[in-house]
Amino acid sequence: MSAPPKQFRYIGKHRRTKEDPRFVTGTGSFVADVQLPGMKHVALVASPHPSARICAIRIDAAMALPGVIAVVTGAEYCAATESHLVGVDAPAVRRYALANDVVRYAGEWVAAVVAESRALAEDAAELVEVNYEPLPFVMDPEKAVTPNAPLVHPTHGSNVIFQRTFSWGPVEQRFREADHQLKFRARWARSATVPIETFGVVANWHRATGILDVWASIQMPKFPDQIARSLRLPGNAVRVHFDVDVGGSYGVKRGIKHTVLTGYLAMKLGVPVRLIEDRLENMRGGDMHGPDRIFDMQVAFDRDGTIRGLKIRALDDVGAYAGRSPLQLGKPVGAICGPYQIDAIEYEPISVLTNKTAQEAVRGFGQAPTNYALELTIDRVAAFLKQDRIAIRRRNLIRAEQFPYLIPSGTTYDSGDYHTVLTKALDAAGYEALIAKRDALRRAGNLAGIGIATCLEPSGGNSSFEPLFNPKNDTTTWMDSCLVRVDLSGAITGVMNTSTAGQGHETLVSTVLGEVLERDPNTIRVVHADSLNALPSNSPVGSRMAIMLGGAAAGAARKIKDALIVIAAHNLGVAASEIVYADGNCSVGRDATKRLTWDQLVEIAHRKFHKLPAGLEPGLQAKFVWEVPTGGALPTAEGRIQMYPCFSFEAHVVLVEIDALTAQPRILKYTCGHDCGVMISPDIVHGMTYGGIAHGIGAALYEKFAFTDDGQLSSGTFMDYLMPSAHEVPSLAIADHCTPSPLTTFGQKGSGEAGYLGAPAALASAINDALSPLATSIESLPMTRLALFEKIEAARHHKGIA
Amino acid sequence: MHHITLKVNGVTRSGEVNARTTLVDFLRDTLRLTGTHVGCEHGICGACSVLLDGEPVRSCLIFAVQVEGQSVTTVEGLAKPDGSMSVLQDSFCETHGLQCGYCTSGMLIAAHALLASNATPSEHAIRDAIGGNLCRCTGYQQIVEAIQLAAKRRAGGER
Ligand code: FES
Numbered sequence: 001m002s003a004p005p006k007q008f009r010y011i012g013k014h015r016r017t018k019e020d021p022r023f024v025t026g027t028g029s030f031v032a033d034v035q036l037p038g039m040k041h042v043a044l045v046a047s048p049h050p051s052a053r054i055c056a057i058r059i060d061a062a063m064a065l066p067g068v069i070a071v072v073t074g075a076e077y078c079a080a081t082e083s084h085l086v087g088v089d090a091p092a093v094r095r096y097a098l099a100n101d102v103v104r105y106a107g108e109w110v111a112a113v114v115a116e117s118r119a120l121a122e123d124a125a126e127l128v129e130v131n132y133e134p135l136p137f138v139m140d141p142e143k144a145v146t147p148n149a150p151l152v153h154p155t156h157g158s159n160v161i162f163q164r165t166f167s168w169g170p171v172e173q174r175f176r177e178a179d180h181q182l183k184f185r186a187r188w189a190r191s192a193t194v195p196i197e198t199f200g201v202v203a204n205w206h207r208a209t210g211i212l213d214v215w216a217s218i219q220m221p222k223f224p225d226q227i228a229r230s231l232r233l234p235g236n237a238v239r240v241h242f243d244v245d246v247g248g249s250y251g252v253k254r255g256i257k258h259t260v261l262t263g264y265l266a267m268k269l270g271v272p273v274r275l276i277e278d279r280l281e282n283m284r285g286g287d288m289h290g291p292d293r294i295f296d297m298q299v300a301f302d303r304d305g306t307i308r309g310l311k312i313r314a315l316d317d318v319g320a321y322a323g324r325s326p327l328q329l330g331k332p333v334g335a336i337c338g339p340y341q342i343d344a345i346e347y348e349p350i351s352v353l354t355n356k357t358a359q360e361a362v363r364g365f366g367q368a369p370t371n372y373a374l375e376l377t378i379d380r381v382a383a384f385l386k387q388d389r390i391a392i393r394r395r396n397l398i399r400a401e402q403f404p405y406l407i408p409s410g411t412t413y414d415s416g417d418y419h420t421v422l423t424k425a426l427d428a429a430g431y432e433a434l435i436a437k438r439d440a441l442r443r444a445g446n447l448a449g450i451g452i453a454t455c456l457e458p459s460g461g462n463s464s465f466e467p468l469f470n471p472k473n474d475t476t477t478w479m480d481s482c483l484v485r486v487d488l489s490g491a492i493t494g495v496m497n498t499s500t501a502g503q504g505h506e507t508l509v510s511t512v513l514g515e516v517l518e519r520d521p522n523t524i525r526v527v528h529a530d531s532l533n534a535l536p537s538n539s540p541v542g543s544r545m546a547i548m549l550g551g552a553a554a555g556a557a558r559k560i561k562d563a564l565i566v567i568a569a570h571n572l573g574v575a576a577s578e579i580v581y582a583d584g585n586c587s588v589g590r591d592a593t594k595r596l597t598w599d600q601l602v603e604i605a606h607r608k609f610h611k612l613p614a615g616l617e618p619g620l621q622a623k624f625v626w627e628v629p630t631g632g633a634l635p636t637a638e639g640r641i642q643m644y645p646c647f648s649f650e651a652h653v654v655l656v657e658i659d660a661l662t663a664q665p666r667i668l669k670y671t672c673g674h675d676c677g678v679m680i681s682p683d684i685v686h687g688m689t690y691g692g693i694a695h696g697i698g699a700a701l702y703e704k705f706a707f708t709d710d711g712q713l714s715s716g717t718f719m720d721y722l723m724p725s726a727h728e729v730p731s732l733a734i735a736d737h738c739t740p741s742p743l744t745t746f747g748q749k750g751s752g753e754a755g756y757l758g759a760p761a762a763l764a765s766a767i768n769d770a771l772s773p774l775a776t777s778i779e780s781l782p783m784t785r786l787a788l789f790e791k792i793e794a795a796r797h798h799k800g801i802a
Numbered sequence: 803m804h805h806i807t808l809k810v811n812g813v814t815r816s817g818e819v820n821a822r823t824t825l826v827d828f829l830r831d832t833l834r835l836t837g838t839h840v841g842c843e844h845g846i847c848g849a850c851s852v853l854l855d856g857e858p859v860r861s862c863l864i865f866a867v868q869v870e871g872q873s874v875t876t877v878e879g880l881a882k883p884d885g886s887m888s889v890l891q892d893s894f895c896e897t898h899g900l901q902c903g904y905c906t907s908g909m910l911i912a913a914h915a916l917l918a919s920n921a922t923p924s925e926h927a928i929r930d931a932i933g934g935n936l937c938r939c940t941g942y943q944q945i946v947e948a949i950q951l952a953a954k955r956r957a958g959g960e961r
């Protein structure tokens with residue numbers, strides 16, 4: 001159902017971004033570039049124990065060092081601030097930036113040192129003496145849920161922070177009726193998107209005005225409100241500057257604890273204070289690890305390959321504290337059957353506390369692991385039935401004419417054409433030739449495999465998982481906004497209300513404003529408000545900005561256009577319906593003599609009240625606040641809910657070779673078919689998709705926050721947390737398709753999580769295809785060289801091939 | 803404290819530094835050239851890359867006192883003499899070879915050094931040249947395209 005693309009003037013065209021020039025000239029403005037007179041620097045003292053009582057902290061030696069201004073410990077800090085919000089109903093799981101009495105993971109911050117320079121602060125941090133009494137700890141989430149496990153938060157009474165069993169549709173009946181059943185376990189490892197910039201924040205308290213100014217490297221919904229609440233300030237006392245360039249986030253730059261701590265220090269000391277994490281602080285104490293999941297999957301299916309029912313148990317290790325992390329089990333509810341027609345599903349999400357670094361939101365908010373488990377399931381059904389993996393997908397994929405399509409968990413998919421996108425991906429990959437190449441490699445004695453994955457990208461980020469996972473939270477809006485001003489010179493400025501971490505929002509807003517107002521986007525300025533003059537925003541999470549900020553910008557631009565038309569009609573003495581708007585000029589029909597230009601109309605609006613129609617406010621400005629399309633409802637008693645509004649789709653086809661001697665996997669060809677509706681800026685969409693695939697390659701093959709049995713993070717540097725370079729990421733090909741969304745302004749859908757939501761699944765599919773001649777498989781990430789080597793060795797021994 | 807003098811982007815600069823001050827901290831904090839970024843401080847990410855006497859190096863792994871008398875080029879020094887963007891910088895804009903911009907200065911330094919020694923690099927040579935620079939945004943694709951475009955434009959006489 002690929003509608004003929006609507007004719008746009010600027011949307012969908014190649015155009016340089018507004019942001020790139022400042023970065024290629026080294027003139028971006030990142031948080032570490034913020035310089036305030038008299039600014040002091042923070043270093044952190046971290047716990048070496050995964051669980052311990054803090055018996056005593058001695059700070060005298062640190063304080064005696066020249067240049068040291070303060071050492072703050074948990075006792076003082078926790079008394080002076082409020083615990084951070086927990087996303088589920090678990091008020092006893094209290095969380096502060098500095099530990100008080102006990103530490104719950106190795107790397108947890110115990111004290112903050114403020115000094116004249118970061119180097120001095122680090123020197124002093126080494127002089128802070130902490131006496132610990134080690135306590136029992138638990139690192140394995142499955143052990144954590146057993147009766148005698150040490151409790152991470154004893155006052156919570158359990159290590160389970162959330163658990164519920166949802167049953168949608170006739171699950172037991174489907175399992176009884178189906179020809180076959182399979183069950184297996186899959187393991188998604190703790191990894192994260194790990195931006196190259198660590199988290200940083202600068203805070204400055206103005207005693208006279210009572211305003212705390214904050215510059216931070218953030219991507220966090222309701223960030224200013226949470227900072228104010230924890231600092232016991234009214235919301236209008238915290239001014240977060242959203243014009244800080246964020247050096248990558250992809251979900252993880254949440255920074256609540258960093259900012260509350262830095263804000264507290266700035267207020268206490270009356271000086272500007274800066275905290276920029278170093279890499280080790282970031283990796284073990286920055287609380288940005290992603291989902292860490294064990295899936296127990298059960299699938300019921302018929303001999304023709306039709307999937308009849310699914311049972312998914314997902315146990316997620318959130319680490320020692322929880323903010324929004326348990327909700328990452330909630331978002332997948334809105335795409336729980338993936339792109340497939342499965343009408344009976346049981347889903348049991350379990351969120352478990354352990355003595356690991358706290359988990360935070362990561363690109364996809366929990367959807368990438370779920371997609372991985374779903375795609376493994378499809379491949380296993382195909383292997384069991386000895387049928388083609390593509391044929392099994394084709395049998396179960398929702399067909400274009402079935403949209404809008406209601407899934408059993410209560411979400412309706414807006415639009416899509418999955419079969420066509422899969423065909424496009426296979427064609428672009430040259431599927432027949434790919435098979436020939438794989439088989440030739442196999443004949444030459446290598447292990448080689450083709451991976452297929454067909455995955456959904458829910459987009460337009462709503463927050464419906466909040467009421468679903470916490471009955472005390474009845475949030476039903478997750479709005480975003482835009483303010484548009486046309487000044488007396490006729491120049492247009494769009495104001496957005498959140499920070500940007502590389503997603504090109506200035507380009508997005510200028511393109512949309514240019515499109516609606518028919519003015520050149522290159523002439524349109526886009527600025528970031530600060531939180532005291534901002535309209536409401538829920539930040540660029542959940543692949544939402546093309547839809548939400550794009551929609552809000554379009555809404556505001558339409559108001560401007562309407563005002564211009566009304567002014568023209570009034571001054572030309574005709575009804576508004578007779579006015580033709582073109583390039584910002586207004587004429588009566590096509591009559592060039594009865595015409596007011598953009599400049600004339602703008603001047604009337606700004607200076608000539610006597611020429612304004614009654615009721616129109618002077619000046620030329622408009623705001624638009626937009627609720628998420630389809631939003632506004634609470635979940636039903638059975639936990640059915642419309643999660644996100646829009647659903648993009650990606651079909652990956654990949655050829656992988658595994659080195660016969662070293663077991664090193666190598667990607668030989670990568671193709672991704674992608675449909676995110678109308679692309680507002682194709683260069684940006686493609687860029688994010690390439691980057692998402694690279695993240696997926698990392699999660700699939702290399703990246704893991706590993707912990708030792710004694711509770712230490714063993715991958716705290718870039719030498720042991722391995723991220724793919726330009727050698728590991730191959731040349732990538734994208735085949736575009738466009739199925740517009742009926743719910744959005746231009747037919748756009750989100751794409752901020754593109755690539756990442758399917759790449760791990762595709763690589764698992766390829767590696768398992770490569771391993772299939774050895775009759776072995778791997779259902780655990782990352783599929784490192786060593787893991788593959790061991791699998792291959794074991795399989796060869798088993799088969800008696802030395 | 804040690805007194806050092808060096809050339810940065812063609813201009814003689816001097817300053818007082820501790821022996822333990824890294825070159826990147828000297829550039830960023832003392833000279834306020836903040837275009838060079840810090841990602842790991844242990845020599846892996848390449849965000850801090852600068853040219854030292856024309857060769858790309860990691861300024862987080864070099865002490866400022868070590869570069870006495872040498873010549874450093876940072877991203878701020880890559881523009882044309884009139885201050886407009888070089889062909890390489892312009893090509894990054896054309897192919898959208900960046901997103902958040904944090905790794906970009908390091909990428910530009912690596913690519914600049916490559917094109918100075920190899921006017922017609924293959925894709926493999928390009929990936930080799932930027933292989934020590936991590937980018938988490940782009941998947942490297944549009945960076946490779948930017949360098950290919952810059953090489954082509956330079957072959958056509960642009961600078
Ligand atoms: S900061 Fe120097 S290599 Fe990462």
Ligand code: FES
Nearest residue numbers: 901905937938939
């Ligand atoms: S552009 Fe963001 S890390 Fe490379």
